[in-house]
Amino acid sequence: MIVHRRRYVFLFALAGVIGAGFFLAQSLGSKLAGRAASGETGATDTSTTGADGVPQGHAKAARSTRQRAAQALADSHIPLKDRFADLQALANAGDVTAARRLYHDLNLCTLLAGVDADNSRLADELLGTDVGKMDSGQLHDYQTQLDAIEARGTNMQKLHTLCNGTSRQMFDTLVPSLQQAAKLGDADARACYLSRGPNLDMRGFLNHPEFLEEYRSSADAMIKAGLASGDWKMVDLLRNAYQPGTQSLLAGVVGSDPLQYYRYLKLYRLGAEAQRADELDSQLKAAAAKLAPAQIADSDAWAQATLRQNFSGTSTETTVTGWDPCSFAYDLAEP
Amino acid sequence: MNYRSPLIVCVGLVVVLAAYFLGRAQAPLPPADAKSEVAGTTASAGNKEPKKTFAATNKTIARATSSSALPAVDAPLKNTFADLQARAAAGDAAAATRLSRDLGRCSRLRSSLWKNGGAANDLVGRKTDGMTEAQLRTYQILLDSMVQRQQETQKTKDLCADVDDAMLAALVPSIAQAAQLGDVDARACYLSRGPSLDARTLLDHPEFLQDYRSAASSMIDAGLGAGDWRVVGLLTSAYEPGAQGLLAGLVGADPVQHYRYLKLYRLGAEPFRATSLDRQLAAAAANLTPAQTADADAWAQSTYEKNFKGPSTAAAPPGWNPCAFAEG
Numbered sequence: 001m002i003v004h005r006r007r008y009v010f011l012f013a014l015a016g017v018i019g020a021g022f023f024l025a026q027s028l029g030s031k032l033a034g035r036a037a038s039g040e041t042g043a044t045d046t047s048t049t050g051a052d053g054v055p056q057g058h059a060k061a062a063r064s065t066r067q068r069a070a071q072a073l074a075d076s077h078i079p080l081k082d083r084f085a086d087l088q089a090l091a092n093a094g095d096v097t098a099a100r101r102l103y104h105d106l107n108l109c110t111l112l113a114g115v116d117a118d119n120s121r122l123a124d125e126l127l128g129t130d131v132g133k134m135d136s137g138q139l140h141d142y143q144t145q146l147d148a149i150e151a152r153g154t155n156m157q158k159l160h161t162l163c164n165g166t167s168r169q170m171f172d173t174l175v176p177s178l179q180q181a182a183k184l185g186d187a188d189a190r191a192c193y194l195s196r197g198p199n200l201d202m203r204g205f206l207n208h209p210e211f212l213e214e215y216r217s218s219a220d221a222m223i224k225a226g227l228a229s230g231d232w233k234m235v236d237l238l239r240n241a242y243q244p245g246t247q248s249l250l251a252g253v254v255g256s257d258p259l260q261y262y263r264y265l266k267l268y269r270l271g272a273e274a275q276r277a278d279e280l281d282s283q284l285k286a287a288a289a290k291l292a293p294a295q296i297a298d299s300d301a302w303a304q305a306t307l308r309q310n311f312s313g314t315s316t317e318t319t320v321t322g323w324d325p326c327s328f329a330y331d332l333a334e335p
Numbered sequence: 336m337n338y339r340s341p342l343i344v345c346v347g348l349v350v351v352l353a354a355y356f357l358g359r360a361q362a363p364l365p366p367a368d369a370k371s372e373v374a375g376t377t378a379s380a381g382n383k384e385p386k387k388t389f390a391a392t393n394k395t396i397a398r399a400t401s402s403s404a405l406p407a408v409d410a411p412l413k414n415t416f417a418d419l420q421a422r423a424a425a426g427d428a429a430a431a432t433r434l435s436r437d438l439g440r441c442s443r444l445r446s447s448l449w450k451n452g453g454a455a456n457d458l459v460g461r462k463t464d465g466m467t468e469a470q471l472r473t474y475q476i477l478l479d480s481m482v483q484r485q486q487e488t489q490k491t492k493d494l495c496a497d498v499d500d501a502m503l504a505a506l507v508p509s510i511a512q513a514a515q516l517g518d519v520d521a522r523a524c525y526l527s528r529g530p531s532l533d534a535r536t537l538l539d540h541p542e543f544l545q546d547y548r549s550a551a552s553s554m555i556d557a558g559l560g561a562g563d564w565r566v567v568g569l570l571t572s573a574y575e576p577g578a579q580g581l582l583a584g585l586v587g588a589d590p591v592q593h594y595r596y597l598k599l600y601r602l603g604a605e606p607f608r609a610t611s612l613d614r615q616l617a618a619a620a621a622n623l624t625p626a627q628t629a630d631a632d633a634w635a636q637s638t639y640e641k642n643f644k645g646p647s648t649a650a651a652p653p654g655w656n657p658c659a660f661a662e663g
């Protein structure tokens with residue numbers, strides 16, 4: 001019973017995060033729309049932003065682009081199917097905000113059917129609970145859970161409005177959308193894409209095996225961008241990919257290399273919180289056993305220099321044990 | 336007269352050889368788990384480019400007449416790889432199973448060594464000063480387990496010595512081959528994970544995705560025909576709304592199919608699972624018309640009676656890992 005109640009609490013919390021995220025996304029969407037209308041679309045490609053001296057036709061096109069951006073990025077109550085084409089066009093033109101919004105909404109809609117089914121099951125189980133032997137505390141918890149179900153129903157309805165009519169062809173663009181956002185510098189998309197790549201959407205993957213080659217060809221540039229921007233998530237992904245025996249996609253791209261493994265592990269260790277030090281030192285010691293003293297010295301120097309040059313904050317706080325690089329899936333507030 | 340003697344001798348030899356091969360062809364195949372007393376392999380070491388042994392057809396299975404025993408259990412894979420692969424490709428089910436299991440062990444070896452090495456260092460480095468008698472006993476048990484694990488690991492190292500990446504890349508095709516030849520464990524694993532079992536190799540072999548797509552349907556049919564509850568469990572999960580795995584990607588969302596397989600699974604369930612499954616069935620039925628529900632119920636009932644026996648929930652309990660044999 002306690003286990004069940006914990007499960008309920010967890011699922012309610014999850015639904016709460018989704019619901020809260022949804023409303024935050026709506027509010028943020030309005031702000032973004034405002035920014036977009038004033039020409040601040042977050043685009044990295046500024047060629048259509050209507051600078052002084054731009055010919056009339058171009059200025060008109062720029063205004064049209066801004067209007068489309070405003071609409072596409074506006075409140076989430078506009079179904080994704082109605083914003084999809086515009087978001088995709090903007091993302092392809094280098095608008096990182098649109099790219100982020102697109103993969104975020106697509107991912108949410110991909111998950112919606114599962115969340116919906118879980119919610120229904122949970123509601124059925126809860127409503128079927130025998131309350132006859134509950135004490136007052138349990139009854140209070142039970143009432144809280146019932147209230148949460150009701151509140152969740154409203155939020156889920158809004159999510160349905162967002163996702164209704166999203167086609168299979170649109171869903172198939174989840175991974176390319178994620179890739180595009182990652183290429184445009186979205187750190188969350190980059191970590192998720194490098195970690196899961198086409199595996200994020202198996203259905204799309206089966207239809208598009210070419211996603212594999214795209215993963216291979218884009219990973220290197222993303223890794224460099226992540227390291228240059230001091231992204232601890234990138235360091236953690238790399239140390240795991242280089243760890244002996246790893247069979248992930250990223251491991252397949254970077255290959256086996258004990259030296260690289262030591263380097264990234266060392267860098268990660270330099271940024272670690274004190275409570276993780278012993279564990280990481282033990283791993284470093286084992287990794288060093290395969291290297292020559294000169295290799296270790298070089299790697300240590302590289303790690304120190306890279307830390308000073310690019311990184312701040314703590315590695316282990318950014319990437320707590322068991323972190324999920326694709327956890328944005330549940331967080332609608334992010335765009 | 337001079338011609339007839341050699342002719343008679345030749346005809347006699349042909350008759351003897353024909354009788355020999357006829358007898359050999361009709362001899363019973365060795366059991367799948369047969370262990371050889373003789374490590375009599377003459378296979379050359381190390382195929383650099385493992386062939387795709389995946390596309391064995393029923394014809395090749397029917398033609399398979401190999402009755403030679405499998406190599407000894409601990410025979411180094413580098414020596415047996417080519418022979419096992421050739422035999423598997425010719426439809427030898429026991430060889431296919433053996434190859435997939437050996438490759439599974441070797442694929443896990445590097446990560447096992449790494450994890451066990453770290454755990455051993457931690458254990459040996461632990462200070463025993465101040466431990467109570469009970470703690471010391473526990474510590475001794477942990478040390479004994481570690482030694483046992485290291486002995487097992489040493490056996491795997493011997494098995495896998497000089498097995499290169501090209502051989503390891505044959506893991507998924509070997510599981511597919513074994514599955515096609517009737518290995519039920521391999522079938523469940525392949526349907527569940529397919530090429531994603533070894534994502535690293537998939538990068539170099541995107542065609543494995545198409546192989547999966549082509550092979551899955553006949554494996555599903557074979558599993559249902561053989562009354563394999565694990566296939567029912569996999570399909571129930573794959574058709575579930577929002578399912579994300581490879582099999583889900585292949586079969587696509589379908590509320591009717593989800594209900595059908597869930598119903599079949601429920602018919603074979605142990606009593607203590609019934610309430611939970613009935614609740615799931617009620618939720619699944621909510622998306623269907625009464626006619627669809629009735630049709631699905633009839634299908635499940637007749638399929639259950641025709642092909643299935645034993646409890647579904649024992650064969651495929653919630654949370655089971657279809658690739659446990661390949662992942663350790």
